[in-house]
Ligand SMILES: Nc1ncnc2c1ncn2[C@@H]1O[C@H](COP(=O)(O)OP(=O)(O)OP(=O)(O)O)[C@@H](O)[C@H]1O
């Protein structure tokens with residue numbers, strides 16, 4: 634059975650789709666069978682995947698997400714889910730069936746607060762799952778995104794996340810002009826521009842999955 638990874642936040646514009654696309658490329662480069670489900674009506678991820686043909690991408694309605702993701706996990710080692718940037722049914726359904734939830738957040742208090750709200754959905758999902766399986770767990774971590782290496786505000790964001798009890802990845806995704814340019818041209822993020830950051834995030838994500846494999 635493949636692992637399902639959700640890239641979710643109830644906040645818009647935090648880097649969910651960029652991270653989902655980049656992780657698809659990271660896993661594909663490792664030889665994994667990856668498919669991506671786009672549960673955002675804006676269809677950014679599926680648009681990028683249609684252009685690049687990187688991995689199979691499908692647009693999915695929120696109500697169909699659980700069934701489709703489970704079916705795709707039968708034939709793929711990883712199913713990646715991108716959701717809208719809102720507190721939505723898609724977000725909650727995706728978290729319920731995830732093996733891992735990554736919560737991108739910019740170093741901005743509004744984003745951090747929404748990362749906390751999103752993490753509460755993970756806590757709720759674990760509580761639901763434990764009614765049937767007492768050791769059930771869904772690992773989750775905030776991932777700082779669009780980090781300006783010249784500023785120190787990411788440290789403040791990390792402290793805030795810690796004080797809110799939200800686990801946070803050590804690795805983060807730096808702010809890259811080329812990602813912004815690509816997005817403006819409706820093109821996917823160029824892997825070469827961020828491969829070091831994505832590989833560090835990918836390694837940490839795989840370690841989280843291994844820790845909680847069960
Ligand atoms: N590391 C980065 N460096 C520079 N720009 C970035 C980076 N990550 C994301 N962006 C830009 O920030 C914007 C939002 O990114 P993205 O679409 O990935 O966020 P999102 O959370 O999926 O947004 P939405 O909630 O609208 O779906 C885009 O213009 C994207 O190109």
Ligand SMILES: [Mg+2]
Nearest residue numbers: 649650673677
């Ligand atoms: Mg998006």
